[in-house]
Amino acid sequence: SFEGRVEVYHDGKWGTICDDQWDDRDAEVVCRQLGLSGTPKALSWAHYGQGSGPILLDEVQCSGNELSLDQCKKSDWGQQNCDHIEDAGVSCDPFTGTDVQLCQSNAVEGTVRLAGGRSPSEGRVEVYYNGDWGTVCDDGWTDLGAQVVCRQLGFR
Numbered sequence: 001s002f003e004g005r006v007e008v009y010h011d012g013k014w015g016t017i018c019d020d021q022w023d024d025r026d027a028e029v030v031c032r033q034l035g036l037s038g039t040p041k042a043l044s045w046a047h048y049g050q051g052s053g054p055i056l057l058d059e060v061q062c063s064g065n066e067l068s069l070d071q072c073k074k075s076d077w078g079q080q081n082c083d084h085i086e087d088a089g090v091s092c093d094p095f096t097g098t099d100v101q102l103c104q105s106n107a108v109e110g111t112v113r114l115a116g117g118r119s120p121s122e123g124r125v126e127v128y129y130n131g132d133w134g135t136v137c138d139d140g141w142t143d144l145g146a147q148v149v150c151r152q153l154g155f156r
Contacts, residue, residue: 002036003091005048008056008069010077015056017069018082019044025064026072031092032154033068035120037113043089050084058082067154112152125149 007014019042027040058080062072094113109129117123125136150156 002038002094003048003089005046005051005087005089006030007051010056013054013056015054016051016084017060017088018055018058018080019086019088020082021059021061022088026060026062026069026088027090027092028064029062029066029069029072030090032066034092035153035155036092036094037120037153038092038094041091041093043091044086046085046087046089048089049087051087052084054078055080055082055084055087060088067156112149114153121155 006017008017022042022044024040024042027042031038031040056077057069058075060069060072060074062069066072111128113126113128113133114120114123115126126133127136
């Protein structure tokens, strides 16, 4: 549920993305757009299998701060020079970060995540502090606090 071949919907059809220029900054945007807060990892060469249908995007170059792929620098829709063996994939692994890899990822003091929700965009607020994940007490919790958490997780 947090990894696979990336497909986009444009002009009435689903298609894949070519892996030319595909990197972890692009994966970060995909994870954010899907509402997933795991560690973003870009995968190339049809790691999750070859798609079918059109290859809709190529040369995607995100800075990593965009809210959606549409805001990233990229080729025009449908303009590409690829085959499905180059279909791009992404992993937004929520389980990396419970070991040494946590120090190397962007999970630093104050990182937040949502847990136990019915969808990736809701749940109990948890914060990373002093090497552990903990919950946030609801004393004084208001919509303003929720807005800050949503923004920190990349939601509008």
